[in-house]
Amino acid sequence: MEDGRMRVKCNFSGDQKFLENGRCVSKLESMGFRVGQGLIERFTKDTPRFKDELDVMKFICKDFWTSVFKKQIDNLRTNHQGIYVLQDNKFRLLTHLSAGKQYLEHAPKFLAFTCGLVRGALSNLGVKSIVTAEVSVMPACKFQVMIQKM
Amino acid sequence: MTVHNLYIFDRNGSCLHYSEWNRKKQAGISKEEEFKLMYGMLFSIRSFISKMSPLDMKDGFLAFQTSRYKLHYYETPTGIKLVLNTDLGVPNCRDTLQQIYSTLYVEYIVKNPLCVLGESLQSDLFSSKLDSFIRALPFFSVRAA
Secondary structure, X not given: OOOOOOOOOOOOOOHHXXXXXXXXXXXXXXXXXXXXXXXXXXXXXXXXXXXXXXXXXXXXXXXXXXXXXXXXXXXXXXXXXXXXXXXXXXXXXXXXXXXXXXXXXXXXXXXXXXXHHHHHHHHHOOOOEEEEEEOOOOOOEEEEXXXXXX | OOEEEXXXXXXXXXXXXXXXXXXXXXXXXXXXXXXXXXXXXHHHHHHHHHHHOOOOOOOOOOEEEOXXXXXXXXXXXXXXXXXXXXXXXXXXXXXXXXXXXXXXXXXXXXXXXXXXOOOOOOOHXXXXXXXXXXXXXXXOOOOOO
């Protein structure tokens, strides 16, 4: 059973629907985790070891994001204490959905897999983390990575 | 030269989308009746021309014009019908309608998992992109010729 959880901002009417949705979202996240693990093995096949955590995050923001989404992360922020915020202003899975607030409550479903992807990639690079996503105005979204110290 | 309005119908006859830019006179009937009237006319004309065509039909119904406006028609293989009413100065619009279908409908409606095909189109993104597309057309100007 994986440790990472996906915190989701969404509101649904009816507990049944809420539980069902929560289950689907965690399932998507775990699928993303497995895919991320595989992808990172292939992408870093020929690269040298990373110097430190920040280097790993920069790799995720540049090369990993480019290989998966054909663009880089637009903004990386950190508090140098294990929290990183990756901001993508034109996230490819959201661009055709809406350009603002419409369909906002459905956006978490499309971010769950990517959160798992990042968590899986980091996990195989030796970094244990919790990845959550938040979106306020589409197609921009932020992924928050919290490094877990072993 | 201007664009008056645009209708998008699906294969069952329900109107998926309607927008207008420069319509001076309303039909005098409710919107549902107007859509039914339009669809009924298209259906009848298509069947008429396929029966009465003296030669093998190539593209089928393209457009009709009156002394005040021209109605352009484009139907996709999946049964999506696009109808554009413009004024008389506009040449054949088939490419434009085809572009609306491929770059707007397919991109923002078909590729949007939250849009249910067959229901009237809710996506704001689609409406705003369509609006900017029409306004950017070379034959669109706010005042009718």
